[in-house]
Amino acid sequence: MAAGPATLNLTLGSYTQVQDLTHTITPETPVFPGYPPPEFETVRNFEEHGFYAQMLTYVEHTGTHMDAPAHFVEGLAFANELPVALFLAPLAVIDISERAASDPDAQVTPDDVLEWETENGALPAGAFVAMNSGWASRIDDPEAFINLGDDEALHFPGFHPDATGLLIEERDITGIGVDTLSLDFGAATSFDTHVTLLGAGKYGLEGMAALGSVPPAGGLVIVGGPKFQNASGGPSRVMALF
């Protein structure tokens, strides 16, 4: 049985626009190295069955998807255990796309958070803080999206652990999101941002789309998170109202 109604943690604003923040998952969708690509099988078709359906096989960390606390910290919440009240949050978009265009190792730093606040006011309670690095425009070019260097390291932007620590310790956030393959930048040799964020019971979103099409402040993110048993995360339909 689903839990009963819960009180919304936020006061909704007056919104007139909606923006899809989700990439379409295809057999070519880039996944973190080591994961198999998603598979699509047509199991019902019009000729034989009179209707059409697919069977899907994928690792939970495919496409625009959630990382639940249980992905990195044993005993913390699975994605399906997160209450839906956490799936609506004030959306803050930190744009580092100019820096990332010339430096694929760019990270969201504490200074970026402070600069966002200088321009937009204090982060609202329960904010969801998303990085726009411009990486979403590479989604149809998996090699450029993954960006494996000659040094065998990945090179794409992410949240610096210090910025994540600031958001967890000194602000009140619901989660963070990136438009790349990982919350930690590609060249990271450990998963400090993952551990800091998920260890605090917050969730992350990876592979977000179209963050350049929403305002940096004042919007609402809606997260259609996965509800599979014991989910470490999973494909999520994410949208913004503004």
Add this chain to the structure above:
Amino acid sequence: MAAGPATLNLTLGSYTQVQDLTHTITPETPVFPGYPPPEFETVRNFEEHGFYAQMLTYVEHTGTHMDAPAHFVEGLAFANELPVALFLAPLAVIDISERAASDPDAQVTPDDVLEWETENGALPAGAFVAMNSGWASRIDDPEAFINLGDDEALHFPGFHPDATGLLIEERDITGIGVDTLSLDFGAATSFDTHVTLLGAGKYGLEGMAALGSVPPAGGLVIVGGPKFQNASGGPSRVMALF
């Protein structure tokens, strides 16, 4: 690339409560006879990998899920092609649970629609009309949820094709939803409600949860629909604000 922002078709109300309308998908989740059950495989674990992830395999019509127009009508929209503006809609809940308690073949009829309007006023433009038959309480008892009779027919409630026709032809709806395995009632020998609804380019939701926990009128449904390529539908995170 994701499409740009779209204008919301509705004026949002003032909501204070949120209700999850989604069942958790498990290996035991009841599916329409003939479909395989969903499979869960743990592909990353803390001992070996330092983190945890599953691989999932399922037919798109599993759990609380969407039926897209392309499920029944070749050439119409796949789930991933539906614009997100259609994923927020005024929610109307038609409660036939009293009748369904004694008659598993109960259907939402045109009279039920008219009675809802007598009690709640005209269906709002773009309404999503959901049937609450009480069936969601059977979700953990797959045999009772599927309810295969000695006559080899399925016995669970659904929308009568005449009610679906009324909603499509004489009202302005976004879609319809049921808390059972199918938009058409279980004993149907053809899929007239599917064809009428999906053929009109509308979407359906099957296996909805907790419809008894939301008001019959005045709420907003939010549908986190699937975004897999060529999706005939798929598991969706559905919630209501009221």
